[in-house]
Amino acid sequence: MNPDKTTHFGYRDVSPDDKTRLVGEVFSSVAGQYDLMNDLMSLGVHRLWKRLAIQQLSPRPGEQALDVAGGTGDLAMALQRRVGAGGRVVIADINAQMLEHGRDRMLDRGITAGIEYVQANAEHLPFRHNSFDLATIAFGLRNVTDKQQALVSMFESLRYGGRLMILEFSHIVLPLLSRLYDHYSFRIIPWLGDKVAGDKDSYVYLVESIRRHPDQKTLGAMLERAGFEQVSWRNLNGGIVAIHTAYKL
Ligand code: SAM
Numbered sequence: 001m002n003p004d005k006t007t008h009f010g011y012r013d014v015s016p017d018d019k020t021r022l023v024g025e026v027f028s029s030v031a032g033q034y035d036l037m038n039d040l041m042s043l044g045v046h047r048l049w050k051r052l053a054i055q056q057l058s059p060r061p062g063e064q065a066l067d068v069a070g071g072t073g074d075l076a077m078a079l080q081r082r083v084g085a086g087g088r089v090v091i092a093d094i095n096a097q098m099l100e101h102g103r104d105r106m107l108d109r110g111i112t113a114g115i116e117y118v119q120a121n122a123e124h125l126p127f128r129h130n131s132f133d134l135a136t137i138a139f140g141l142r143n144v145t146d147k148q149q150a151l152v153s154m155f156e157s158l159r160y161g162g163r164l165m166i167l168e169f170s171h172i173v174l175p176l177l178s179r180l181y182d183h184y185s186f187r188i189i190p191w192l193g194d195k196v197a198g199d200k201d202s203y204v205y206l207v208e209s210i211r212r213h214p215d216q217k218t219l220g221a222m223l224e225r226a227g228f229e230q231v232s233w234r235n236l237n238g239g240i241v242a243i244h245t246a247y248k249l
Helices: 014-041 045-057 076-081 097-106 147-159 175-197 199-212 216-225
Strands: 008-009 011-013 064-068 090-091 116-117 132-138 158-169 231-234 241-247
Touching: 008 014, 008 199, 008 241, 011 014, 011 158, 014 090, 014 097, 014 199, 045 076, 045 132, 045 158, 045 231, 045 241, 064 076, 064 147, 076 090, 076 116, 076 132, 090 097, 097 116, 132 147, 147 216, 158 216, 175 216, 216 231, 216 241
Parallel strands: 064 090, 064 132, 090 116, 132 158
Antiparallel strands: 008 011, 158 241, 231 241
């Protein structure tokens, strides 16, 4: 393998193509248990993080929203409630199983209109440039092979004046919390993955991918490099996750 062309899959160095394939296998494997595992692993706190992120983004009635790596649709449902019937919500995700699972979930909740599903790679979003008022990506960016390219693609999809919100695991800023969190991450989460989803490896990847994700400041600089302005971030729970916001001006 050419070392200039390697990237990370958790703690392993792999080729970019292998990373995309391996991430695909992770989410195809976990799709059926994804929502249950999110609730168990975070003790439901991921719902609060998502609610705060949507509040901060403040979607308005009639807006056109794009949820990248939208998976089973938590953010898309919240966006749809805010943009209303006059707006539009598109979920773009690379993984057919995650999209299918999301669609079933929404049908079960009686949501039959207002959300479109597009299977697409975040690095090359297939939308007209300058078309969305807002874009979101929640717990998705760290799984993307070329994160910088994904930021550029989201920038292109947004209209001028549009805004981006990234909700992602980040770097803890409190040393004591960091030690507790390491214990929880490396011991409890893989155990839960094994017992509940029957797939320990995917949850080891989850924990390792969080450690490899750029910290708050690095991600802020990547957003600026992609063309975004007024970049800012807010830590939640001591930096376990961070909400980055940025504008295309
Ligand atoms: N946004 C959802 C949420 O917050 O619950 C799902 C997050 S899930 C941890 C990560 C999602 O990213 C998966 O649905 C996966 O298929 C998707 N994904 C991974 N790589 C991607 C890529 N290159 N382009 C688009 N989606 C991708």
